[in-house]
Amino acid sequence: MRASLLALAALMIPLPLAARDVAGQFDHYVLALSWQPSWCSATGDDRGAAECRGGTAKDFTVHGLWPQHERGWPQDCPTPERDPARRDSAAMADIMGSPGLAAYQWRKHGRCTGLSATGYYDATRAALDQVRIPEVFDDLDRDITLSPAIVEEAFLEANPGFDADGVTVTCRDAALSEVRICLTRDLAPRPCAPDARRDCDRPRVLMEAVR
Numbered sequence: 001m002r003a004s005l006l007a008l009a010a011l012m013i014p015l016p017l018a019a020r021d022v023a024g025q026f027d028h029y030v031l032a033l034s035w036q037p038s039w040c041s042a043t044g045d046d047r048g049a050a051e052c053r054g055g056t057a058k059d060f061t062v063h064g065l066w067p068q069h070e071r072g073w074p075q076d077c078p079t080p081e082r083d084p085a086r087r088d089s090a091a092m093a094d095i096m097g098s099p100g101l102a103a104y105q106w107r108k109h110g111r112c113t114g115l116s117a118t119g120y121y122d123a124t125r126a127a128l129d130q131v132r133i134p135e136v137f138d139d140l141d142r143d144i145t146l147s148p149a150i151v152e153e154a155f156l157e158a159n160p161g162f163d164a165d166g167v168t169v170t171c172r173d174a175a176l177s178e179v180r181i182c183l184t185r186d187l188a189p190r191p192c193a194p195d196a197r198r199d200c201d202r203p204r205v206l207m208e209a210v211r
Contacts, residue, residue, distance in 0.1 A: 021074035024114025026067035084117035171200035
């Protein structure tokens with residue numbers, strides 16, 4: 001009985017700080033690029049999102065820059081850094097679609113980088129600058145269906161320095177969702193860790209036309 005009580009008491013002891021997600025302690029990044037028309041059809045239209053209106057001409061937008069461990073990832077880390085000013089989040093709307101998404105990504109992921117909010121936003125822009133979007137997807141003017149492998153190949157052809165294991169294509173239902181690109185902490189291309197290397201398993205996905 002005494003041994004059981006001791007075991008129960010041990011379970012109730014809070015985890016030490018070292019076992020928590022700690023700002024600045026991570027191995028690499030994932031840059032997640034959303035296919036905006038798919039997000040709008042699945043989520044944004046029901047919200048009346050301004051970035052989903054016709055004429056916005058949004059194709060791939062930044063979902064987030066996510067710090068990663070070689071297994072798993074940190075999130076919602078405690079940090080002494082201040083949250084971004086509204087104007088700073090609003091300034092990210094050109095690549096992220098909305099200031100609300102930018103602020104949310106800072107809270108969930110940016111705090112774990114060990115950077116300031118401004119530094120995280122700057123790193124997000126710098127990461128996007130490392131990626132060339134394939135011209136074939138720029139201002140796509142009609143719905144198309146294609147295999148996830150072709151989407152990946154297009155990114156590899158447009159970005160010769162990328163590793164085949166460093167680009168992952170995801171889907172939601174039958175539609176293209178995201179292209180995720182793995183980068184070092186210095187924002188150089190690198191292979192993804194195994195748990196971030198999960199491609200869409202559908203034979204074909206829909207890419208809706210840019211609005």
